[in-house]
Amino acid sequence: xxxxxxxAIAWQRRRAAVGRVWQEFLSDRGGLFxxxxxxxxxxxxxxxxxxxxxxxxxxxxxxxxxxxxPSGHFLLGTDNLGRxxxxxxxxxxxxxxxxxxxxxxxxxxxxTLVGVAAAHFGGWTSAVLMRFTDFFLVLPSLVLAIALxxxxxxxxxAIVLAVGVTSWPSTARLVRAQTxxxxxxxxxERAWALGAGHVHVIIRHVLPAVAALVFAxxxxxxxxxxxxxxxxxxLGLGDPNAASWGEMLNAALGSGAVxxxxxxxxxxxxxxxxxxxxxxxxxxxxxxxxxNPRLRER
Amino acid sequence: xxxxxxxxxxVATALALLGASTATGAGAPTAHAADQKVLxxxxxxxxxxxxxxLASHAADTEFGRLMYEFLTADDQKDQHPIxxxxxxxxxxxxxxxxxxxxxDGMTWSDRQPITSRDIAxxxxxxxxxPTAGTxxxxxxxxxxxxxxxDEHTVVIKTKRPQxxxxxxxxxxxxxxxxxxxxxxxxxxxxxxxxxxxxxFVLTDYKQDQYAxxxxxxxxxxxxxxxxxxxxxxxxxxxxxxxxLLKGDVDLVSRLTPAQFNALQGKPNIAxxxxxxxxxxxxxxxPGAQTNTHERIGDGNPALAxxxxxxxxxxxxxxxxxVDKVYGGYAEVGSGYIxxxxxxxxxxxxxDQERGFDLAAANRTLDAAGYPKxxxxxxxxxxxxxxxxxxxxxxGTATDQPSSQYVKSWLGQIGIGVxxxxxxxxxxxxxxxxxxxxxxxxSWGANPDPDAxxxxxxxxxxxxxxxxxxxxxxxxxxxxxxxxAEQSAELDTAKRAEIVKQMQARLYELDTSVITAYxxxxxxxxxxxxxxxxxxxxxxxxITQQNGYWGYYxxxxxxxxxxxxxxxxxxxxxxxxxxxxxxxxxxxxxxxxRVNADERE
Numbered sequence: 001x002x003x004x005x006x007x008a009i010a011w012q013r014r015r016a017a018v019g020r021v022w023q024e025f026l027s028d029r030g031g032l033f034x035x036x037x038x039x040x041x042x043x044x045x046x047x048x049x050x051x052x053x054x055x056x057x058x059x060x061x062x063x064x065x066x067x068x069x070p071s072g073h074f075l076l077g078t079d080n081l082g083r084x085x086x087x088x089x090x091x092x093x094x095x096x097x098x099x100x101x102x103x104x105x106x107x108x109x110x111x112t113l114v115g116v117a118a119a120h121f122g123g124w125t126s127a128v129l130m131r132f133t134d135f136f137l138v139l140p141s142l143v144l145a146i147a148l149x150x151x152x153x154x155x156x157x158a159i160v161l162a163v164g165v166t167s168w169p170s171t172a173r174l175v176r177a178q179t180x181x182x183x184x185x186x187x188x189e190r191a192w193a194l195g196a197g198h199v200h201v202i203i204r205h206v207l208p209a210v211a212a213l214v215f216a217x218x219x220x221x222x223x224x225x226x227x228x229x230x231x232x233x234x235l236g237l238g239d240p241n242a243a244s245w246g247e248m249l250n251a252a253l254g255s256g257a258v259x260x261x262x263x264x265x266x267x268x269x270x271x272x273x274x275x276x277x278x279x280x281x282x283x284x285x286x287x288x289x290x291x292n293p294r295l296r297e298r
Numbered sequence: 299x300x301x302x303x304x305x306x307x308x309v310a311t312a313l314a315l316l317g318a319s320t321a322t323g324a325g326a327p328t329a330h331a332a333d334q335k336v337l338x339x340x341x342x343x344x345x346x347x348x349x350x351x352l353a354s355h356a357a358d359t360e361f362g363r364l365m366y367e368f369l370t371a372d373d374q375k376d377q378h379p380i381x382x383x384x385x386x387x388x389x390x391x392x393x394x395x396x397x398x399x400x401x402d403g404m405t406w407s408d409r410q411p412i413t414s415r416d417i418a419x420x421x422x423x424x425x426x427x428p429t430a431g432t433x434x435x436x437x438x439x440x441x442x443x444x445x446x447x448d449e450h451t452v453v454i455k456t457k458r459p460q461x462x463x464x465x466x467x468x469x470x471x472x473x474x475x476x477x478x479x480x481x482x483x484x485x486x487x488x489x490x491x492x493x494x495x496x497x498f499v500l501t502d503y504k505q506d507q508y509a510x511x512x513x514x515x516x517x518x519x520x521x522x523x524x525x526x527x528x529x530x531x532x533x534x535x536x537x538x539x540x541x542l543l544k545g546d547v548d549l550v551s552r553l554t555p556a557q558f559n560a561l562q563g564k565p566n567i568a569x570x571x572x573x574x575x576x577x578x579x580x581x582x583x584p585g586a587q588t589n590t591h592e593r594i595g596d597g598n599p600a601l602a603x604x605x606x607x608x609x610x611x612x613x614x615x616x617x618x619x620v621d622k623v624y625g626g627y628a629e630v631g632s633g634y635i636x637x638x639x640x641x642x643x644x645x646x647x648x649d650q651e652r653g654f655d656l657a658a659a660n661r662t663l664d665a666a667g668y669p670k671x672x673x674x675x676x677x678x679x680x681x682x683x684x685x686x687x688x689x690x691x692x693g694t695a696t697d698q699p700s701s702q703y704v705k706s707w708l709g710q711i712g713i714g715v716x717x718x719x720x721x722x723x724x725x726x727x728x729x730x731x732x733x734x735x736x737x738x739x740s741w742g743a744n745p746d747p748d749a750x751x752x753x754x755x756x757x758x759x760x761x762x763x764x765x766x767x768x769x770x771x772x773x774x775x776x777x778x779x780x781x782a783e784q785s786a787e788l789d790t791a792k793r794a795e796i797v798k799q800m801q802a803r804l805y806e807l808d809t810s811v812i813t814a815y816x817x818x819x820x821x822x823x824x825x826x827x828x829x830x831x832x833x834x835x836x837x838x839x840i841t842q843q844n845g846y847w848g849y850y851x852x853x854x855x856x857x858x859x860x861x862x863x864x865x866x867x868x869x870x871x872x873x874x875x876x877x878x879x880x881x882x883x884x885x886x887x888x889x890x891r892v893n894a895d896e897r898e
Binding site for chain 2: 058060061066067080081153236250251254256257258
């Protein structure tokens with residue numbers, strides 16, 4: 001009775017570790033700011049349908065004149081079809097964040113799979129997987145993403161796939177290095193000696209050990225994915241059914257807003273991208289410093 | 299070390315800049331001798347071919363018109379047929395034999411005489427070589443024989459009477475050049491200077507960069523007032539407008555409404571809002587087919603139902619599109635021929651006009667057996683949800699905003715819309731292959747309606763290889779009969795009646811909904827250039843004419859006669875180079891001093 005079960009001990013240890021990480025994270029002011037900004041933006045994006053009226057996005061119900069300057073009625077002015085820019089930026093956050101997160105899941109998923117497999121199995125599996133990774137690493141990812149999104153059928157998922165498939169190699173390299181480090185530890189050797197199989201070692205020992213690093217890396221990858229999505233949409237390769245910030249910039253440029261001097265149509269989506277990316281970067285960097293032992297020692 | 303390398307780099311950049319500005323002075327299109335009168339035009343469209351037998355896009359044919367005179371021309375003021383290479387003509391009583399008299403004393407730009415043999419050569423080439431008929435084959439396919447009995451006479455015998463004999467939009471090419479061409483399909487026609495008969499001679503061209511044309515001193519109407527015409531390519535319209543504001547270019551066309559409004563009242567910028575000769579429409583794919591009636595593409599089969607198409611047409615509010623998307627710079631769409639050609643334009647009489655009525659469209663669909671599902675989307679007769687893809691060209695400014703409206707309206711009658719904006723290349727590929735349900739289309743009409751009417755005929759359906767020029771895969775027996783009637787009707791008033799019946803038939807079929815006849819919005823530097831010949835005049839366009847009058851009559855504005863801009867490029871280049879060299883020197887000096895300080 002008095003001795004807790006091994007699972008309970010493990011969970012206790014994990015809770016303690018999370019608490020430590022959180023404490024250290026709290027000491028990083030930039031990271032805290034990033035986290036606060038992100039929480040606010042995500043909350044606004046998630047609750048947009050409750051807090052605002054989506055019918056304002058429908059041009060047939062738009063009440064403003066085209067390219068109206070900011071005023072009390074339209075805080076950020078109107079776009080070329082007389083719709084509120086503020087409302088579009090707000091709703092655009094949903095698409096931009098969704099695409100950013102989904103693309104990151106694809107990217108980190110592939111990266112983790114390849115990285116762990118390469119380090120765990122070693123030998124020619126590693127050689128083949130790493131050359132494959134190198135191949136993707138040297139390809140200019142934007143060009144590849146443009147090519148992919150041109151070939152694939154249009155839609156959010158084409159963009160998710162195009163961004164995800166082109167941004168995984170750095171995750172793979174990182175995960176591989178961490179896996180190698182973990183697998184050289186004695187407790188893994190002990191697990192082998194006790195008759196553990198590949199699945200057991202990878203799932204019970206390797207993945208939990210690399211998870212923290214992968215998580216920190218994920219946060220940074222989201223920022224890159226959002227930039228990549230905005231770039232593709234800005235270049236007119238996005239999904240016009242989903243008004244992301246990149247799509248807004250594309251529409252603004254296409255309607256001659258630059259010549260018109262409609263800064264209220266161009267700046268808000270651009271600043272929104274910058275803010276979200278900055279928030280993800282700050283939070284991600286702080287998390288990485290806490291979780292990556294090499295960075296922490298410095 | 300790093301700094302020194304930077305300094306060396308700066309010097310190298312400066313030298314390169316200096317070199318570049320002198321190099322441009324020598325050959326390429328930006329710098330000129332001070333007395334050269336140059337008109338610089340910004341273009342954002344891509345030229346597909348400068349071979350006049352292949353060129354069918356608007357950007358391509360504009361070059362064809364500048365480089366080659368046609369048999370007859372369209373008047374600048376009211377676009378009626380006037381003499382081109384031919385100055386007189388008559389038609390025999392049977393309405394089949396046309397005799398054209400070729401003007402005396404004309405020469406090609408290489409001083410070889412222009413004779414009737416060149417004209418006969420061009421038409422016969424198109425008759426015998428299918429590739430040569432790619433762009434303009436519809437004009438000659440009814441020709442029986444073309445002969446040149448003497449140097450000044452061309453005799454054309456047609457199989458059936460042909461109404462377009464004075465509107466043959468076919469560039470006439472010099473036989474002594476083209477008879478040496480072995481493969482028309484592969485010939486780029488870029489042997490500079492390109493021998494021609496039009497007001498300008500093409501002397502230099504780089505795809506998607508620039509094209510330079512020099513005034514043709516042998517042009518039979520007289521040499522143009524300007525010496526040189528440059529088309530400078532810009533990747534997007536806003537960049538082109540900035541070029542205009544800075545004075546890098548003198549003329550920009552196809553402005554967006556926002557740009558046009560923004561340019562109002564700017565110093566030295568003059569605006570031209572012209573009644574355009576294009577029609578923009580929404581294509582509803584009725585079932586794509588080849589000329590052997592084999593189904594192609596992946597259009598939604600439900601759209602074969604004319605009732606469904608009519609309901610869709612009723613849910614499109616052309617007035618709102620014109621007001622919002624076109625900023626009011628368009629006429630509201632009705633019949634197929636644009637109203638600028640008032641003789642042939644048709645609009646539905648009050649009792650036939652459907653008008654914009656979502657409630658009526660909903661009722662029609664309810665009655666026609668398209669019940670609404672629980673999610674508000676109707677299902678078609680096979681029980682599948684009625685969701686249509688709407689294809690737009692991301693290179694066309696109006697497509698993206700229009701798609702937002704169409705999506706909303708069709709949503710309100712229970713039809714889902716999945717908007718797909720694709721590049722111009724992919725757009726035209728999908729168009730030819732019929733891979734769309736709904737798509738935005740646009741056609742330019744000529745003073746003679748034959749060509750634009752022909753794109754709705756069975757004969758223009760694509761062949762198995764995808765070569766064809768069909769607007770929306772229409773092949774309707776009633777329309778065919780009327781088309782044949784109008785093309786054989788030489789009495790203009792009677793022909794106009796038939797053309798109007800054809801448009802009424804198209805309105806019933808609703809394979810396309812005409813949304814707008816956009817105004818052509820143009821702007822130019824009034825301090826650099828003046829005197830453009832508008833077509834039609836007044837109220838017409840400068841660029842994209844059925845002719846060359848805009849550029850032909852252009853002349854330098856009085857203030858710009860002593861062109862200051864000519865040597866300016868070189869001066870700026872030198873100034874930049876001087877500044878850079880000075881900066882680099884300063885850096886080197888500073889770096890030395892810092893080094894010395896550090897050493898102490």
